[in-house]
Amino acid sequence: MPGSPANPFRIKSPELLVAESGADLSGHGLRRHMGLFQLVCFGVGAIVGTGIFVGLSDSVAQAGPAVVVSFVLAALTCVFTAFAFAELGGAIPVSGSSYSFAYAGLGEGTAFLVGWCLLLEYGVSVSAVAVGWSQYVNELLHSRVGWQLPPVLSAGPGDGGVVNLPAVIVIALAAVLLVRGVRESARATAAMAVLKLAILVAFCAIGFTAFRHGNLTPFAPAGLGGIGAGTTAAFFSYIGFDAITTAGEEAKNPRRNIPVAILVCLGLVTLLYCAVALAAIGAIGGPEVGGRPAALSYVVNQVTGSTLGGGVIAFGAVVAIASVVLAVMYGQTRILLSMSRDGLVPRVFERVSPKTSTPVSGTLVVAAVFAVPAAFSSLDAVVNLCTIGTLATMAVVNVVVIVLRRREPGLARSFRVPLYPVVPLLGVGFCGYLMYETGWTTWVQFAAFLAAGCLVYAFYGRRHSRAATGAVTPDATAVERQAV
Template structure:
């Protein structure tokens, strides 16, 4: 059907995506080790980290005590899109996450740009998270020994140092654990998730013991504008929940467990963030929290009059942020593996080790590439660009849900977005609002980033697409690609 929309946009059917996920192109496949508990812990591990331990102070500086409203608004934005991810993650349980969802709903060109933006959400956020980890390593060292790493070795040039060595170390450690295998990574992520939740609960107990109502006034010193800016800053704290869908090929029961894990994670994290923010501000006041590095440790030190409690919080932050690096790097390697399977990026990223059942080469490349900005960049320089890239992806996923409802009405869906199509439309609207809040400088940077991605797709991805060339095969005789999956060769 040369004139069909599928031919023009190179749309790949969900049936074909799922079948190809089971194809054994290198002779070895991923193993299904992750149950619901591990998926929830994986999601919490990907979300709770730099955003609350480091980014809270920036959000408070923008919104004051009304940061609680900012967290709720950011959560609402995520919830609308979480419904979309839950529907698509259950219907298309593959490692490609939003990249694969865009391929099925909107076509190859859009899918490539989504994958390109995922370099911001997963890749750049690894660097940002690693920089935040370095701050709490110094705080922990100071509480234990009284000394800290010299600035030259604990910060990049933009922050008055030479190289951020701790940031490089945490990326290297995460890559080693990921290379060893999914079972080991999942176990470590679960342990770290439980530990950091316990640390944050303990922080709340300490913070509320010194709570003073007067510290919450004025509630919104900067008005609605401050709440909006605080919402954009707070949104970074939620980045990573969609990483759960990258475990589609390593979950034991992905169609059932992925939707549940996504929604549970968003609910738990939102309650936790609001509780922590209120505890911090109620204990010492918004002006003391806003703009302060390692703010949670500072709050505990002020309340207890000792550095011991702050040291415990710093230890929790070190563990929490390390788990984010681990979970986000996992998601990044699985996205690149899916893009590589489709021929849109070099094949090295799809190779699975027969010994560990993990993409070893892809993991090491990702670690090397993103250790560079972690070593030399500041946290502030990448947060807004990471945020706008994530928001763009979330808007596309909401649109993909609507496109697939029209094109694939009979697709087996273990979860359906409620109040369709109101929910996905609201998801797009909230994403656009937060994109607007990032400011024109970030818009320009993002447009340039997309232009470079489009060029890469035209010069490499489109020419090497296996969908267009008809090179993909599956191991399943029962599945025959339909007309929407048979594309004409690229020209």
């Protein structure tokens, strides 16, 4: 039975978070299978997918050829925060990612809301990514066999269909692979990451053969406003890089490998995105790319005069987006595992199978819950909400770096944010700007989402918190402190 409500300002020290992650509270623990290469591939798997294969056309529609600037600005926002994730991921190598970092720096109440926002970045974005996968499945079928799934089975009601069956299928397949084990999932993610990088490099090679400088003018047809709007749209292409920190308990040498993997992954993806955008626009022009579904396949078809190349790109997109579903679902289950350990969400999420060393029950619940919006909603309906939720958690992570530098100066840090405190402050500022660019309707939706989170915490989280019930590790009292 729950006891008296916990103090929402109560914090957990980094030492306690690390100790509890190895305390095997469920009776069976996670295992360390992932090396640096697997972590980089995992990060690429979590990032490169719907954002570039599907979302590029939306970014181009906003910014025109200046979408390259939008990608760089979105990357800059991520770089500032990537430094923060690298420092905290090396210092607190646990599965909870932003949630655990917020618990260490700002207290339980803020940590719960961060975890609540991560439902947008990881859970709801799984639904969005699965919808994008469905688009390319149809493109692949059309290019290879001249047949497509009927809209009634390949789109939700908002897009003129009834149920998006492919979106449900890809979530189910990812869940099956995840429950088999981390080693199997890591191998599959690595293979898919290498394949989709190769296909995007091939796309650039094809696109640049038809490159025309005149297609880059006018460079910014909508001016600075268009670049800003394009940056917000482009940011969705980077969502997921922080998923690397959710592997803190399953990574080998996490204090070294997690910071390195984050920075390598983000640099690689940024260069690739800019090259893909330049190749696409330079080949056929911004107006032709902007707003077009399956734009990369269309570009290759136009350049080569054949549907064969476009079919290869569509196949790459199917693989790429499937790997995003796999990696992001992994991140969501590990965050819920950490929250469940603390009693803030039901205990089903912390149960780890002794056979596979994975949270089987939690994975199946996540798959079932987020298959519903994938089946019945459109991609556009959730992209901005995912973006603003992700930006909010990234801003909090930058704040936590500053708080822990002051409160925990002796904390072992394998990586330190350069130019402190300028870089984390710039991270907060850039996140705030992109949040503003999402528009007032998104802010209203986000406010309602946060209000719902506050109610869930007040009526469930606080009363079931292990800080309230006393169900914590034996030395917890000695290391937990009140946030000042």
